[in-house]
Ligand SMILES: O=P(O)(O)O[C@H]1O[C@H](CO)[C@@H](O)[C@H]1O
């Protein structure tokens with residue numbers, strides 16, 4: 445096992461879905477995978493492996509924020525040699541024409557996290573999705589008749605922020621689609637270790653209109669996003 449994941453080598457597939465919420469991991473395992481086993485319960489951050497359309501796929505909760513997802517992604521890559529990592533997360537919409545329950549593919553991310561500034565000595569590294577994964581996910585969405593949004597998301601270090609609207613309006617003006625808390629870390633670590641990564645996000649709330657989804661929905665019912673991510677994973 446690694447420090448935070450109680451799996452043996454070989455227990456985790458080389459393709460993995462990464463929800464922030466461990467109960468979303470359980471939902472994905474129970475409703476989308478076959479031949480499932482749970483390989484991790486450390487800290488209640490559930491991890492499962494099973495098959496999707498006959499191909500081995502894992503799903504691992506990451507917790508919230510850059511430090512938490514960085515721990516899981518580092519260990520999944522360095523200890524378990526995972527190659528393809530797809531975040532399946534929620535986000536808050538920043539654009540008027542992005543609606544609650546829409547699915548967004550993050551082609552890149554903007555951040556207020558200091559992580560990359562520390563690593564790159566003040567240079568602004570531009571985290572990017574893997575193009576092939578993004579293409580497969582986009583095509584999977586099209587096949588389901590969905591109009592996916594593709595673009596820049598804001599990876600924030602804080603969920604609660606003073607004077608948030610001022611920043612959100614500025615980001616919206618620069619075409620940032622939504623706010624969430626992990627994509628920058630995922631894309632940067634994937635670049636560091638030469639792995640493939642993508643964030644597929646469902647809009648759970650609207651920062652401008654105030655429209656929201658319930659905690660139950662955030663745990664369990666964002667199934668378009670899950671199917672799109674699984675299709676992209678098995679084609680990678
Ligand atoms: O639903 P998840 O994947 O946790 O993603 C979003 O939800 C959490 C905040 O409520 C943050 O982790 C944010 O990125």
Ligand SMILES: O=c1cc[nH]c(=O)[nH]1
Nearest residue numbers: 534535536623624625
């Ligand atoms: O980080 C997040 C996630 C969902 N909704 C938000 O407003 N922020």
